[in-house]
Amino acid sequence: MAEIKVPELAESITEGTIAKWLKQPGESVDKGEFIVELETDKVNVEVISEEAGVIQELLAAEGDTVEVGQVIAVVGEGSGAPAAQPAATAPKAEEASAAPAPQQAAAETTEHTSSDRTIASPAARKLAREKGIDLAAVSPVDPMGRVRAQDVAAHSSSPKAPAAPPAPAKAAAPVEDGRETRERMTRRRQTIAKRLLEVRQSTAMLTTFNEIDMTAVMELRSRKKDEFYDKNDVRLGFMSFFTKAVVAALKKYPYVNSEIDGDDIILKHYFDIGIAVSTEGGLVVPIVRDADRKNFAEIESTIGELAGKARDNKLTIADMSGGSFTITNGGVFGSLLSTPILNGTQVGILGMHTIQKRPIAVGDKVEIRPMMYVALSYDHRVIDGKDSVGFLKMVKELIENPEDLLLGS
Incomplete structure (x- = not known):
């Protein structure tokens, strides 16, 4: 026996x-x-x-x-x-x-x-x-x-x-x-509910918003997507651009890449970016490790692999442990604007949303442009308004000028 x-x-x-x-x-x-x-x-x-x-x-x-x-x-x-x-x-x-x-x-x-x-x-x-x-x-x-x-x-x-x-x-x-x-909540749904409530009760969470003109990055992606796929055997999406933009902004605003431990602030000198993925059992956040050391193809490949494991329920504890900052994309479900909730002990999370054509002022003219609202939720105990607004503004500027990301990667 x-x-x-x-x-x-x-x-x-x-x-x-x-x-x-x-x-x-x-x-x-x-x-x-x-x-x-x-x-x-x-x-x-x-x-x-x-x-x-x-x-x-x-x-x-x-x-x-x-x-x-x-x-x-x-x-x-x-x-x-x-x-x-x-x-x-x-x-x-x-x-x-x-x-x-x-x-x-x-x-x-x-x-x-x-x-x-x-x-x-x-x-x-x-x-x-x-x-x-x-x-x-x-x-x-x-x-x-x-x-x-x-x-x-x-x-x-x-x-x-x-x-x-x-x-x-x-x-x-x-x-x-x-x-x-x-019906009884699954264990994972119970845990998600408990942790979200804990975050709301234990942090001074605020959210700041901005909007991004997606014209340049969409045109660049359209020009390069076939060449990118032939060379790397992976499709060029928007997540690699946003991941690169987030890493660059975290380097300039290091307190957004930190956490609170009692009366101490732990500044993290690594860039492990969590990418929220929706599954039948609830939202999970696998980690792209050392995103600052990966190129666009490596980021896209890693995200694709982790998303596949999440859908097949094959993620391991190691795939989701740690993480210094999170990106969540409600736009895939059609969300126009939302307030993302902080992930665990992290002090910042970026929310992406659906791309929608809207009339905006370009110089002295009004043009129809593909626009995306973005949101940064942050813990005000660590991050002040100046840093939160500056962080989100830098992400906006880098996405609107994607060549800067390519040259810097």
């Missing part, structure tokens, strides 16, 4: 949530094969089996919170035939004495069928197995539909009804009554 435990995840992460079991009891598993996906505050982690064998028991259900070091499954020796499979063939007469007792057989069948789809605590599953109770027939008190040990106990002691109603089998989140639907 071998125990599958929740591995060490990261220094700041002590627990996770069972997102999905990739193996079920009775199924064979190879050494090093993934058997469960854990959802943590930052990323999803797939846990492997250290031994080859057969899954004997799952000690936590999907949706359960588990701690680092906790045993969540047991792997034992065996051929790997699914536990429910023998029921498909009737035993021979001479083998009847070796067949499991009816109550035991029912418990085994239940464990691998409807019970597997019921959200229940490990204690509830254990008690249900001992009593031969189908978890799908238990009516949970929890409004989210999770069956607990006391529900199983109450079910076993209650008078037997002619037939158990099938509805509780579908009582897993989301719960719907026709007028409303209640």
Whole structure:
């Protein structure tokens, strides 16, 4: 027998949530094969089996919170035939004495069928197995539909009804009554909500705005995009221009590239730029390390790789740890103007928005130009208005004169 435990995840992460079991009891598993996906505050982690064998028991259900070091499954020796499979063939007469007792057989069948789809605590599953109770027939008190040990106990002691109603089998989140639907936040969404609230409560956040004439950078990108792609096998987007502009502005205004630690200000002499990426599970911010040392192609390639990993839920803790400044682009969703919220302990975040043609004054004439509103949210405890306005103005000037970025990279 071998125990599958929740591995060490990261220094700041002590627990996770069972997102999905990739193996079920009775199924064979190879050494090093993934058997469960854990959802943590930052990323999803797939846990492997250290031994080859057969899954004997799952000690936590999907949706359960588990701690680092906790045993969540047991792997034992065996051929790997699914536990429910023998029921498909009737035993021979001479083998009847070796067949499991009816109550035991029912418990085994239940464990691998409807019970597997019921959200229940490990204690509830254990008690249900001992009593031969189908978890799908238990009516949970929890409004989210999770069956607990006391529900199983109450079910076993209650008078037997002619037939158990099938509805509780579908009582897993989301719960719907026709007028409303209640669903539990994912662990990541809970963490996002908690941290955003902490930022609003623990910082003196302000936002300053400006607008950028995107004409020059769009024309440059149009002229160079085919040549750029042929040479670097990656497309030239706007993010590399903004990343380069941000790095240049951070060098001129170093307090925007800092954080507060108690009564100290930590000035960072590196430029690890977080790029916010939207996923089905929420916003994540992977880091482009040492952006000041990367050229346009390297920045675009790194952003593309990180975005792909984010969409495939393959980001690691290392991909998102640290970061000295963040860029978020609400323009991809059509946002015209917004106030971005600071990311963690960082004191600055740049918000990009959709490009919209608007009439503006150019000299003494009015012209239609592609314009983008940009926003800098900053912690006023560290950054004064002069630096925040100067930082954003420098980003604007560099994007409006992109040749300066190319020459400086």
